[in-house]
Amino acid sequence: MSNKDIHLDLCGDSQEIAVIHLTRPKKRNAINDGLILAIRDIFDHLPATVRAAVISGEGEHFCAGLDLSELSERDASEGILHSRMWHQALERVQYGPVPVVAALHGAVVGGGLELASACHIRVADASTFYALPEGTRGIFVGGGGSVRIPRLIGTARMADMMFTGRVYNAEEGERIGLSQYVVPAGESFAKALELAQAIARNTPMTNYALMHVLPRIAEQPADQGFITEALVSSIAQSAPEAKARVKAFLEGKAAKVKKA
Numbered sequence: 001m002s003n004k005d006i007h008l009d010l011c012g013d014s015q016e017i018a019v020i021h022l023t024r025p026k027k028r029n030a031i032n033d034g035l036i037l038a039i040r041d042i043f044d045h046l047p048a049t050v051r052a053a054v055i056s057g058e059g060e061h062f063c064a065g066l067d068l069s070e071l072s073e074r075d076a077s078e079g080i081l082h083s084r085m086w087h088q089a090l091e092r093v094q095y096g097p098v099p100v101v102a103a104l105h106g107a108v109v110g111g112g113l114e115l116a117s118a119c120h121i122r123v124a125d126a127s128t129f130y131a132l133p134e135g136t137r138g139i140f141v142g143g144g145g146s147v148r149i150p151r152l153i154g155t156a157r158m159a160d161m162m163f164t165g166r167v168y169n170a171e172e173g174e175r176i177g178l179s180q181y182v183v184p185a186g187e188s189f190a191k192a193l194e195l196a197q198a199i200a201r202n203t204p205m206t207n208y209a210l211m212h213v214l215p216r217i218a219e220q221p222a223d224q225g226f227i228t229e230a231l232v233s234s235i236a237q238s239a240p241e242a243k244a245r246v247k248a249f250l251e252g253k254a255a256k257v258k259k260a
């Protein structure tokens with residue numbers, strides 16, 4: 001489905017990185033129905049060459065959340081279907097084919113934070129700020145935020161953001177777990193791309209396990225988590241590519257871990 005509010009580029013020698021730009025800067029990349037469906041479709045149809053993705057927003061802000069101009073006419077049953085449509089789309093981001101790095105700047109608010117939360121790594125630049133204005137607008141998150149955001153920052157912090165309209169800046173966001181990285185203003189896209197390139201060099205099995213198994217283990221009781229971990233680690237280490245990588249290290253042909 002083509003949509004002028006989103007753009008997909010492929011980059012890297014083997015077209016292994018998908019770069020997905022939200023291109024609706026005049027409306028601060030607010031997400032209307034067409035755009036959420038386009039996000040779903042892009043992740044459903046990523047070319048087979050792609051090993052990692054970056055998502056970013058054009059203009060001064062990453063994303064202003066739900067397009068509020070579409071909200072007023074919806075009744076309760078339409079609201080449920082609308083929320084479920086967001087869930088389906090962001091499920092494709094979180095549990096889609098490849099890890100996704102969000103390059104954040106400016107406003108990451110409401111549904112914009114819900115989109116960022118569905119990504120696997122968030123890189124914020126110094127201009128980034130986070131908020132959940134749904135609370136003060138008399139509505140509630142509907143794009144999976146109540147499930148994903150407490151897992152990043154805890155229920156109490158999310159409730160505070162919604163009760164009081166609290167806004168976190170980039171540094172604070174990293175400290176509480178909204179992003180894993182903070183970089184100077186204007187540099188989040190370059191850093192996100194660098195991370196995506198590193199991710200793309202991992203074995204597909206490792207990336208699959210990190211995306212699809214690790215979050216499930218985190219939800220399991222410990223005794224089930226340990227057995228799931230044992231199964232997955234034995235599958236991963238039996239892959240020929242994993243054996244070749246370990247052998248290369250033992251022969252001094254692979255990079256050592258360097259002090260941070």
Ligand code: 1HE
Nearest residue numbers: 026027028030064065066067068069107110111133142143
């Ligand atoms: C929008 C939206 C939007 C901007 N829906 N049109 N999200 C919010 O409540 C965030 C609302 N937006 C803002 O607080 C600000 O716009 C920003 C802090 C993001 C940016 O401020 P600024 O000064 O750069 O831009 P602006 O002048 O406020 O907005 C520029 C235009 O974008 C303006 O339209 P124009 O026709 O007057 O030019 C705004 O109306 C429009 N715009 N944000 C519609 N969100 C799955 S449930 C998710 C629940 C939610 O996400 S609730 C929404 C939360």
